[in-house]
Amino acid sequence: MGYEKLEADHLDALKELGNIGAGNAVTALSTFLNTEINMEVVEAKLATFNEAASIFGSPEKEVAGVYLAISGNLKGHVLYLWPIQSAKAIAGMLMGMNPDELEFDEMTMSAISEIGNIMSGSYITALSSFTGMTFELSPPAVAVDMTGALLDGIISLTAVGDRVLVIQTSMVAYGIRIAGVLVVLFEPDSLLKLLESIGMGV
Numbered sequence: 789m790g791y792e793k794l795e796a797d798h799l800d801a802l803k804e805l806g807n808i809g810a811g812n813a814v815t816a817l818s819t820f821l822n823t824e825i826n827m828e829v830v831e832a833k834l835a836t837f838n839e840a841a842s843i844f845g846s847p848e849k850e851v852a853g854v855y856l857a858i859s860g861n862l863k864g865h866v867l868y869l870w871p872i873q874s875a876k877a878i879a880g881m882l883m884g885m886n887p888d889e890l891e892f893d894e895m896t897m898s899a900i901s902e903i904g905n906i907m908s909g910s911y912i913t914a915l916s917s918f919t920g921m922t923f924e925l926s927p928p929a930v931a932v933d934m935t936g937a938l939l940d941g942i943i944s945l946t947a948v949g950d951r952v953l954v955i956q957t958s959m960v961a962y963g964i965r966i967a968g969v970l971v972v973l974f975e976p977d978s979l980l981k982l983l984e985s986i987g988m989g990v
Contacts, residue, residue, distance in 0.1 A: 801986055805915060807832055810955050812914035813907045820906055821881055827959035835954045837939055843969050844871055847936030854904025855929045861921040862982055864974035865942050868904040874966045878903055881961060892932050901930040919985040942973060
């Protein structure tokens with residue numbers, strides 16, 4: 789079963805899981821950075837790959853992305869994306885440096901990877917708590933590339949339909965607004981198990 793066969797109630801349930809997971813993620817990041825972070829979920833929706841690739845305006849928009857594979861009771865993929873300036877801002881917070889002075893060197897990429905790991909991991913942890921299912925995440929892989937190119941990387945790993953769960957967030961820390969997008973894609977059998985676990989079996 790793919791996302792394209794879901795009914796409105798199923799989509800709403802997936803969106804709500806997105807909201808719950810995003811709230812858990814920002815709490816973990818706030819603790820990690822030892823500062824108050826205010827975040828809102830701008831939008832949680834099911835989108836086509838093309839729509840997701842244009843989430844920041846154009847598939848050719850350069851972004852920083854952190855990818856993790858989901859295994860365990862469910863199998864799927866998580867990709868956290870930030871526009872370049874947002875990626876530098878959040879890395880600067882962790883490194884205690886001026887974002888404008890950062891280059892995407894090994895240290896900066898490591899910081900982005902760590903934050904992406906925390907955000908994605910916290911989202912999956914919230915999902916696990918809510919559904920009672922067990923998940924494992926692969927070590928994070930970080931890259932700077934065009935939005936479309938990073939999403940194409942997920943497409944090459946899976947044979948599911950053409951829709952993904954997109955959770956668009958906006959958070960403020962140290963007076964800086966940071967835009968981010970969490971892209972989640974479950975394998976067909978896993979999507980069915982997920983919906984059944986919350987009483988929304990198809």
